[in-house]
Amino acid sequence: MTSSTTAEARRIVISAPGRFRLPAPRTLWEAREVLWRFGLRDITLRYRQTFLGVIWVVLQPALTAGIFTLVFGKVANLDSGGVPYFVFSFVGMTAWNVFNGVATRAAPSLVANSALVSKVFFPRVLVPLSTACSVVVDLAVSLVMAVGLLFAYGINPGWAVLTAPVWLLMLMLLGAGLGVAASALMVRYRDVGYILPFALQALLYISPIAYALSAVPAKYEIFYQVNPLSWLLQCVRWSLLGQPMPPWWQIGGSVAASVGAFLLGVLVFEQLEREFADVI
């Protein structure tokens, strides 16, 4: 009576979850297709719904970098560390958009897909994580433009360019940590949706994105020394613009902070996930 399909199937055990838990790697791996399909859906919708979708991806970082060049480079006349201001702020915006993109797209994703989450089982953390797919598409477009700019301005970052993917991945992890935690919080507290964009806006200005760290007065430098985003930006600029290599503790610290933020975000998510399923 037992069919052949059942004989080879693995037995699945379900029991009450423990206090702290991370999603089982095996479950996540088996559901990788879900991540991909969600990502594909987001990308399809993004470029099908907005007619200007593709153009927007190109225009948005270029326009922001242009405005920053005007405001910070020309009006405020801030230092950009010897690199033309436009390239400098374009690379800064590219890095920021990776972090910001994942955080802002991940945060509302769970509320937007709540019907799904309450009807079908799959590791729910994949919903906010899948938003990274469309951010990668945007990033790819930005990077192509950035490479074009580097050639146009004759900037050679040297061998450090090989490390660029690592910093971009770290920015993504940092953003995902924040976005994943926020997505679960948003299910319960509706004001998170208002607080987060404001917090990110503030973070954009207090991080050295539109200006160089050298433009910061010495007495405020301590605030930049403790901001992991600032470390990561230094790393990105070292790898893409050939600016001086940041100190080792910042390189190590930025990796530790990103991975840590990501794991913490997932842990918070899993903790809250259990609660929002059970507290009606």
Added chain:
Amino acid sequence: MSTSRAGTSRRVGSPPEPTAPATGAPAVSVRNLSKTYRIARAGDRPATAAEAVLRRARHPLQRQSYDVMHALEDVTFDIPWGSAVGIVGRNGAGKSTLLKILTRITAPSGGRIELGGRVGSLLEIGTGFHPELTGRENIYLNGTLLGMRRKEIQRRFDEIVEFSGVEKFLETQVKRYSSGMYIRLAFAVAAHLETEILAIDEVLAVGDVEFQNKCIAKMRDVARDGRTVLYVSHQIQTVKALCSSAMYLEAGRLVEMGSVDRAIELYTSSFAQAAQQQLDAGRRPGTGELRFASAQPSKEVYRPDDDKVIEFAIPGSASSIGQYFVSAHVNNEDGVVIAQCDSRLVGRWFDPGEEVRGRLTLRAPWLKPGRYTVDLYLCKTGILDAWEGSCTFTVLPVLPYPDAASADGSEKGVVFGDFVYDS
């Protein structure tokens, strides 16, 4: 074969047993399963993060208080391979909770479940369909969400399309589909799941009769393949048509696991029993701000074509503010809601300041012979009183038509139609 096997597997409340080896192990093995929901007391739950932080700052040691609700208590059973098991019980008995735990949508609070394979769920049809995506894209997205791998979807793609009958519209966005097409496509994807265990919650209630029969046949095939089907339904007809064994749940406990007939018998007799309990207004669900005092039919028995009149009384309340409305569900013996009579639909609202002696007159449809129960609801923004089985009445076994015919002329249908033929 599975009926007898399932009949012996009833082990309600027995101590946990050592885990069976993989060979010959049942498809589903559940031991001492329990699930409690914590329900936050009204107004005790901060809705904003700012409020939550402020409250924590003011009362750093205070814990949030909850009411604990036991949705499932100490449920133990085994389901063999190749059986289709119906899960019946009244609303709130824990059927859906059980299915949600088995499909891992929610986690159990205690106990242990062993599954012999992947569980595919058909909990609500069309979940995960996105209106902006095309039929083809949705087949892949939905199939993936339901637990199919890409290869499986590719292999069965043509079959799915054929079953759904939407070949011509594969590249059309599903927002342009008719609701029938939408449901057929959604069911087609789900029906072709190759998971070893399939959980279904009431989905067969959708679509036309022809499609429903197609679905039931499909479900039978699944069980015949040696896979296992779990089916939650209020529709006794489909449970009888589909299932080889059944379990009956009551208030979170497994009362009976065995033959379909026995479970259904318990289920139907539970309505009368529950009505007795619900006479005690304090034990009924709802906020209790205002409750029905009494409800009874104007007569014990009616002819099918009589007006059925339900008289109810609601006391006045000085503390209750704002108009409320009343809704009545008329259910037949199978627990199917025949009619929902909501006073809002006929423009009637009631004032809580004065005592109400109301009458609900149900003029149509003509009811078939049998016993009917009436559930009464008193609502404002939420439900103030939910009185299931508030009263019952009987419809006499006579035909409302001028002429008689053999039984096959009138046995189909849930109600009698009031019709004429012209030529």
